[in-house]
Amino acid sequence: MTENLNEQKTIPTNDKPLVTIVGVLGKQGLSAARTLLASGKYRVRGITRRTDSPEAVELVEQGAELINIPLALGYKKEFIEAFRGADAAFLMTPNIAPPATHEMELGKELAKAAVEAGVGHIVFSSLENVDKITEGTLSAPHFTDKARVEEYIRTLPVQSTFIYMAFFYTNLLEFYTPIEKDGTLVFPIYLPRDFRAPFVDPLTAAGPVVLEILSHPYHYAGKSLPVIGDIISPQEMVDAFVNVTGKKAVYSSAYTREEMLELFPEFTQNEGLVQEILGMVQYAVEYGYFRQDRDLEWSRKINPDALTWEQFLRTTGWNGEKRSF
Numbered sequence: 624m625t626e627n628l629n630e631q632k633t634i635p636t637n638d639k640p641l642v643t644i645v646g647v648l649g650k651q652g653l654s655a656a657r658t659l660l661a662s663g664k665y666r667v668r669g670i671t672r673r674t675d676s677p678e679a680v681e682l683v684e685q686g687a688e689l690i691n692i693p694l695a696l697g698y699k700k701e702f703i704e705a706f707r708g709a710d711a712a713f714l715m716t717p718n719i720a721p722p723a724t725h726e727m728e729l730g731k732e733l734a735k736a737a738v739e740a741g742v743g744h745i746v747f748s749s750l751e752n753v754d755k756i757t758e759g760t761l762s763a764p765h766f767t768d769k770a771r772v773e774e775y776i777r778t779l780p781v782q783s784t785f786i787y788m789a790f791f792y793t794n795l796l797e798f799y800t801p802i803e804k805d806g807t808l809v810f811p812i813y814l815p816r817d818f819r820a821p822f823v824d825p826l827t828a829a830g831p832v833v834l835e836i837l838s839h840p841y842h843y844a845g846k847s848l849p850v851i852g853d854i855i856s857p858q859e860m861v862d863a864f865v866n867v868t869g870k871k872a873v874y875s876s877a878y879t880r881e882e883m884l885e886l887f888p889e890f891t892q893n894e895g896l897v898q899e900i901l902g903m904v905q906y907a908v909e910y911g912y913f914r915q916d917r918d919l920e921w922s923r924k925i926n927p928d929a930l931t932w933e934q935f936l937r938t939t940g941w942n943g944e945k946r947s948f
């Protein structure tokens with residue numbers, strides 16, 4: 624049996640395998656699309672609502688085909704069409720903030736559609752089952768819902784592989800942006816000052832692991848694989864920021880409920896979101912972000928160029944301002 628998706632079917636050599644990417648203009652999706660296209664070995668079809676955006680135009684110029692579907696429930700027929708003819712699919716679920724609770728249902732609908740369309744291999748961006756690991760004592764629905772989608776995909780008649788992204792560096796740029804106070808940037812971080820947690824740049828790290836998996840689909844079938852760029856504490860992140868940018872910066876804890884609400888008073892409007900964030904960080908601190916038996920080295924072995932936090936700061940030139948992706 625051959626390993627590479629390129630060789631799975633008897634196809635003319637100029638006909639490359641097609642990969643449908645869900646959330647193709649999101650951070651993970653864009654990384655996957657850019658890496659697969661740059662490899663020259665795959666064709667890419669992407670799902671996005673923003674087919675006219677500059678990022679969309681750039682992907683189309685690189686040869687991608689884009690299909691306009693929202694990542695929402697009720698589009699199964701459209702999803703099946705988007706997966707039709709694809710050899711593989713990269714599936715992810717977007718941030719779904721409480722009170723909305725449809726992440727698991729959306730993930731299952733995407734997977735079902737991919738299987739109905741005849742996709743050969745699914746790569747799903749999953750996370751740990753916090754409910755199981757903590758025996759129901761902590762709740763982080765956006766982790767556990769993904770784990771339940773993963774469990775469901777494992778029951779389907781399709782080859783599948785699961786990537787577990789570490790905390791995104793981009794959280795500090797998008798959501799927990801530093802606040803300027805008397806010439807010093809105050810970094811409101813949701814983890815305790817000296818707690819080392821796994822972090823990653825989703826914009827450059829997702830692509831290489833998806834390419835690796837699709838290049839060896841039989842080898843990776845059934846595996847759940849963490850994707851990490853650095854294992855680093857908030858204080859070390861702030862110190863690196865000071866070194867790289869020359870700016871004054873300090874850490875400020877947003878770990879406890881009181882600290883979080885003081886730094887982000889707008890969160891008082893969404894108690895469900897507060898509970899979700901507190902559950903997630905308490906889980907990460909008390910149990911470790913990844914289950915004990917996961918291979919924390921794999922992603923950096925297959926992609927030694929995965930950016931550390933310091934490299935991320937240098938390559939992005941981030942100076943503490945708010946950015947959106």
Ligand SMILES: NC(=O)c1ccc[n+]([C@@H]2O[C@H](COP(=O)([O-])OP(=O)(O)OC[C@H]3O[C@@H](n4cnc5c(N)ncnc54)[C@H](OP(=O)(O)O)[C@@H]3O)[C@@H](O)[C@H]2O)c1
Binds near residue numbers: 718788825
């Ligand atoms: N932040 C972290 O530290 C972290 C760590 C591990 C895993 N995760 C998980 O990663 C996922 C987010 O990944 P990402 O940052 O790569 O994705 P993203 O950039 O937030 O979103 C991906 C795409 O989803 C579509 N989308 C988002 N919200 C939507 C909505 N309400 N309705 C319809 N479409 C919507 C958008 O597509 P268009 O606008 O192009 O249509 C967007 O480009 C989440 O599930 C999160 O739990 C996050």
